[in-house]
Amino acid sequence: MIEFIGVEKTYANGTIALQNINLTIDQGEFVAVIGLSGAGKSTLIRCINRMHDITGGQLNVDEVDVAKLKGKQIRRFRRRIGMIFQSFNLVTRTTVMKNVLVSFVPDLPLWRRWTGIFTKAHKIKALEALDKVGILDKAFIRVDQLSGGQQQRVALARTLAQNPDIILADEPIASLDPVTSRMVMDDFKKINKEMNISVIMNIHHVEIALEYADRIIGIRKGEVVFDGPTNKVTKDILGEIYGGNFDEIQSSFEENSAHV
Numbered sequence: 001m002i003e004f005i006g007v008e009k010t011y012a013n014g015t016i017a018l019q020n021i022n023l024t025i026d027q028g029e030f031v032a033v034i035g036l037s038g039a040g041k042s043t044l045i046r047c048i049n050r051m052h053d054i055t056g057g058q059l060n061v062d063e064v065d066v067a068k069l070k071g072k073q074i075r076r077f078r079r080r081i082g083m084i085f086q087s088f089n090l091v092t093r094t095t096v097m098k099n100v101l102v103s104f105v106p107d108l109p110l111w112r113r114w115t116g117i118f119t120k121a122h123k124i125k126a127l128e129a130l131d132k133v134g135i136l137d138k139a140f141i142r143v144d145q146l147s148g149g150q151q152q153r154v155a156l157a158r159t160l161a162q163n164p165d166i167i168l169a170d171e172p173i174a175s176l177d178p179v180t181s182r183m184v185m186d187d188f189k190k191i192n193k194e195m196n197i198s199v200i201m202n203i204h205h206v207e208i209a210l211e212y213a214d215r216i217i218g219i220r221k222g223e224v225v226f227d228g229p230t231n232k233v234t235k236d237i238l239g240e241i242y243g244g245n246f247d248e249i250q251s252s253f254e255e256n257s258a259h260v
């Protein structure tokens, strides 16, 4: 369970990115965080794994006060939390398999790290993760020969191989076309439902957020202005989250309603 209790984040330059955030996210939820650019979405999700330090309040993950973790404890804590970025963050000049195996490096004894020799168990786990996201056949292909959607699936497999309880996804489909975006979102949904991994995703595509997430958190100017189940999101609520900028929102809302 992730708990934000009166969380604040003010950056060193004085920018107040988050104010008075109070949220509880249960294990296994699929949450989309939406809002205008600069609203504080990235900051919110990056506080969960201590990529950013909060400056007020308390943030607990499974009853661990994240702000109190130090050194090795932070590294161990982060092993349970996968992170997916818009830019995939892969080593493109090597194979898919090697990119996934990298997720085991922190667990290896020093000599294995130096020699790059992975155990059979690690290799099987990596292949299983690739199978889970439907790209097992790409295991020995160089990453730079894959499409953007396939690369994002490699990133997802690398995260899965880590056995995370939580996946934080920061704009995972921002650089993908609409068809590929849905394929990647299907993977997130499958992982979330089948493996009970919590997914907390920062996303600009409102219609996709409404289609896939179970819960929507709307952020405006660093504050939560909506938090509820996806089916409770109305046009007025979207107006509140996006500051009455209806045109784009209305069309995405209508498009989404058509799916239901």
Ligand SMILES: Nc1ncnc2c1ncn2[C@@H]1O[C@H](COP(=O)(O)OP(=O)(O)OP(=O)(O)O)[C@@H](O)[C@H]1O
Pocket: 011, 012, 013, 015, 016, 017, 035, 036, 037, 038, 039, 040, 041, 042, 043, 044, 202
């Ligand atoms: N490292 C930083 N130092 C100072 N200010 C920052 C830093 N990172 C973000 N900010 C500011 O904090 C606020 C929230 O930014 P954040 O990136 O969390 O928003 P966002 O909703 O994710 O935006 P986007 O959708 O454009 O990614 C913005 O005003 C941003 O300029």
